[in-house]
Amino acid sequence: MEESFKEILKEKVNELNLKLDPLQEEKFYLYYKALKEWNRKINLTSLEGEEEIILKHFVDSLACIIPIKDENIEKIIDIGTGAGFPGIPLKIYNEKYKLTLLESQKKKVLFLEEITKILKLSNVEIIWDRAENLGKNPKYRENFDLALARGVAKPHIVLEYAIPFVKIGGIFLGQATPNNITEWENTKRTIEILGGEIEEKLEVNFDNITRIFLKIRKKNNTPEKYPRRPGIPEKRPLIM
Numbered sequence: 001m002e003e004s005f006k007e008i009l010k011e012k013v014n015e016l017n018l019k020l021d022p023l024q025e026e027k028f029y030l031y032y033k034a035l036k037e038w039n040r041k042i043n044l045t046s047l048e049g050e051e052e053i054i055l056k057h058f059v060d061s062l063a064c065i066i067p068i069k070d071e072n073i074e075k076i077i078d079i080g081t082g083a084g085f086p087g088i089p090l091k092i093y094n095e096k097y098k099l100t101l102l103e104s105q106k107k108k109v110l111f112l113e114e115i116t117k118i119l120k121l122s123n124v125e126i127i128w129d130r131a132e133n134l135g136k137n138p139k140y141r142e143n144f145d146l147a148l149a150r151g152v153a154k155p156h157i158v159l160e161y162a163i164p165f166v167k168i169g170g171i172f173l174g175q176a177t178p179n180n181i182t183e184w185e186n187t188k189r190t191i192e193i194l195g196g197e198i199e200e201k202l203e204v205n206f207d208n209i210t211r212i213f214l215k216i217r218k219k220n221n222t223p224e225k226y227p228r229r230p231g232i233p234e235k236r237p238l239i240m
């Protein structure tokens with residue numbers, strides 16, 4: 001592994017007060033190399049530089065650990081995971097997680113299949129589908145301790161994709177920024193209709209980046225009609 005990569009990764013992860021062992025560092029390096037290689041063939045991520053990928057993909061994903069550190073999490077679904085964010089960094093950090101990666105674009109699914117092999121990750125399921133379909137499937141609906149969906153769509157839309165997957169007592173972790181936190185805070189009624197409640201708002205700062213997490217706890221079953229048909233949440237967001 002290149003020393004510069006290791007040094008930057010260590011420094012940035014330290015800012016979160018988290019620690020990686022040498023094997024985990026190596027896995028992040030292999031992940032970085034695979035992202036760069038695949039990016040030459042298909043458009044996986046718009047981020048290219050070493051520091052940018054470490055900070056905005058790896059460390060930003062690992063920041064999700066902070067709001068969930070006192071939770072008993074086993075099953076995680078990462079909706080619209082793209083090239084695996086934030087799900088794969090969390091799995092590298094804690095291999096006990098049972099991770100489902102959901103992605104609607106086939107080319108990204110092929111990358112996910114490859115990278116999980118390269119990183120020798122076990123208990124990872126990769127699904128090529130849309131959230132609106134899988135969220136209706138009884139095998140997946142209300143089945144996860146934690147749902148994640150970073151940068152997938154605007155808040156009202158993402159909530160309709162994600163909350164149906166969360167079991168009662170589980171969490172959907174909304175990943176907001178100072179730029180869109182007001183929009184997230186205006187979703188209280190939508191969250192309630194889908195069976196959730198905002199429990200906590202937590203700001204995490206690292207390297208001049210501010211990430212705002214909204215811990216949304218599932219209190220009641222999601223009404224059967226949600227999520228609506230593919231495309232409908234986007235066309236007619238559940239703005240209440």
Ligand SMILES: C[S@@+](CC[C@H](N)C(=O)[O-])C[C@H]1O[C@@H](n2cnc3c(N)ncnc32)[C@H](O)[C@@H]1O
Nearest residue numbers: 080081082085103104105129130131150151152
């Ligand atoms: C902007 S990318 C973000 C990817 C990743 N979560 C990240 O933070 O880097 C959004 C991803 O969500 C996927 N996506 C969008 N709508 C989806 C849906 N309804 N079901 C499943 N995946 C979806 C897209 O194909 C895309 O890969």
